[in-house]
Amino acid sequence: MSEATKLFVEDARAVSIEAAAKILNLKFKRTGVEHPQPCPHCGGTDTFAFNTSKKKWNCRAGGIGGNDAIGMAAHCEGLDVRRRDGLLEACSIVLGRDIPEEGERESEEDRHARKMRLEERRLQNEAAFAERAASQDEFRERERQKARGIYQSLAALCKAPQMHGRFYLRHRCGGYPDATWLRVGADVTYWHGQDERGSPAALYSGPAMVAPFIMPDLVPIGCHITWIDLDRPPKFRPDLVDPTTGELLPAKKMRGSKKGGLIPIAGHPQCSRWVGGEGIENGVAFGVWEGWREDTFYFAAGDLGNLAGPADPSSRFAHPALKKPDAKGVPRPVMIAGPVPKADQDTDDAMWVADHVGELVLLADGDSELVMTAAAMARARARHARRGRLIPIVWPREGYDFSSMAAAAVAGDL
Ligand SMILES: [Zn+2]
Structure with a gap:
């Protein structure tokens, strides 16, 4: 390696993780020192992260990480630093300048092929990420809808014909509020596990107190359900048992967020x-x-x-x-x-x-x-x-x- 090339590599070693992350167009969270994101090379959701305080980077998908900008650039760009041309190319990326004349460059052809591979991989990653995000959002929204559906169909606990909620709160708490937030249902299903076809299985159904989880706009994002059994003092909750494991199940559940x-x-x-x-x-x-x-x-x-x-x-x-x-x-x-x-x-x-x-x-x-x-x-x-x-x-x-x-x-x- 010529003096000029050695100096070039040394210059690249001095580049910080933070500076390299900017050059590589990696994402920064608005606050904090840890910046998780999909790996530009391997994909995934939060597989890749760099930390500007510990000066480290890590890719869980690739099972690789380190504390230098050169290695991080090489992984993100699909370069092999064990090869001389890969190392020099990674140095060139973090420094933002060309490899010195006498250094070994990757051939135009190799560079082109590498860029193509990366671009293809990037498009795949983006598509996979969008799909996952959409299905997660959809799933969460469906759960929220269900939770809203359960809650909104019920009558206010303080005046419902169903007296279970009032009885429960009077015995557990000494009284109940004259407000319509808490509701009560005669027949709320307790879903647990799956049936033979893989659908959610109804383990139990009975009277329950249902409360919403609300955000500042007062819209419910989820609900909290407490099943009530008036024949079981002192807690007045049904005895729910997992039919396969015999495990005692909680008589409270949350749905949605x-x-x-x-x-x-x-x-x-x-x-x-x-x-x-x-x-x-x-x-x-x-x-x-x-x-x-x-x-x-x-x-x-x-x-x-x-x-x-x-x-x-x-x-x-x-x-x-x-x-x-x-x-x-x-x-x-x-x-x-x-x-x-x-x-x-x-x-x-x-x-x-x-x-x-x-x-x-x-x-x-x-x-x-x-x-x-x-x-x-x-x-x-x-x-x-x-x-x-x-x-x-x-x-x-x-x-x-x-x-x-x-x-x-x-x-x-x-
Ligand atoms: Zn990776």
């Missing part, structure tokens, strides 16, 4: 005070306890993840007491998702809270693991914090959640 949405219980999102936690029952119990305040919107997030959003990995910490055995049987502390929200979150990584909300009362779940719940509640507070907004976190009596406190009060035990 929930991510970023919330379940309205009483009042209107226009209220400046919002009160809610994970589950519907706790929100209802708290609303009953404080007399359904006029200035308040009562809600549920559906689950802790949707309430608090994802944690920053660096805030993970070891549980002070809980341990579980690792692969070698050695007890290790259980790791807990920390109180700091992950940076660069998407808006739908957790439920929405309207900008005008001045007081957001978060209801903690007292019968879940304490340290994990406390970290998640702190994370929820940090995520939803705004200048001038109060976010008190309310805890139930030890060993209870708000609905079990209400049930105990109804029964005269508290």
Whole structure:
């Protein structure tokens, strides 16, 4: 290799991953340092990614990666860096200048053939990607439609001829809201597994409380279903068993999407005070306890993840007491998702809270693991914090959640 060629390669080695990504026309996410995308060479959905902070790139489809711009350019452009002409061509791409005269270039013919292969591959990738995206969108939209269909066909729980919903909430929570968000159905199907023809199988059908997941435009994107069996105190939920595995199934289900949405219980999102936690029952119990305040919107997030959003990995910490055995049987502390929200979150990584909300009362779940719940509640507070907004976190009596406190009060035990 001549001096000029060596210098040329050295210059190319100095090019950063970020600079090369721009030259290669790779996609940058608006925020963050990790930039996933389809591999320009192998296709796929998020098979390829480069990281501008770690200065690394990786292709899961090709099983290859590294920390240099030359390798990344070579993979994206289908060049073999083990061959001298491939290496020099990759250097030429990241530097944006021609290979020095005495260097070995790929022949015009080879270059043409390579460009053709790449163009063909790019078109295939694009078509495959568009098809996948369309079918995913279609599937999600169909699920949302079904969820809307289930919800919109039902009567409001507070005044339906069906008394199951009112009975359930009175026994679980001490009362029910005089609002039309929560609905009730006499005969809601519980789909589970598949029948012999591969179609969804109906495992059970019966009375259920159905709540929507809504977005800021108040349009439902999904629904939350709780099946009710009045003959089974104290939880009043049917005993659902998987016929093949004998496994006990949850009597609650979500259909459509929930991510970023919330379940309205009483009042209107226009209220400046919002009160809610994970589950519907706790929100209802708290609303009953404080007399359904006029200035308040009562809600549920559906689950802790949707309430608090994802944690920053660096805030993970070891549980002070809980341990579980690792692969070698050695007890290790259980790791807990920390109180700091992950940076660069998407808006739908957790439920929405309207900008005008001045007081957001978060209801903690007292019968879940304490340290994990406390970290998640702190994370929820940090995520939803705004200048001038109060976010008190309310805890139930030890060993209870708000609905079990209400049930105990109804029964005269508290
Ligand atoms: Zn690849």
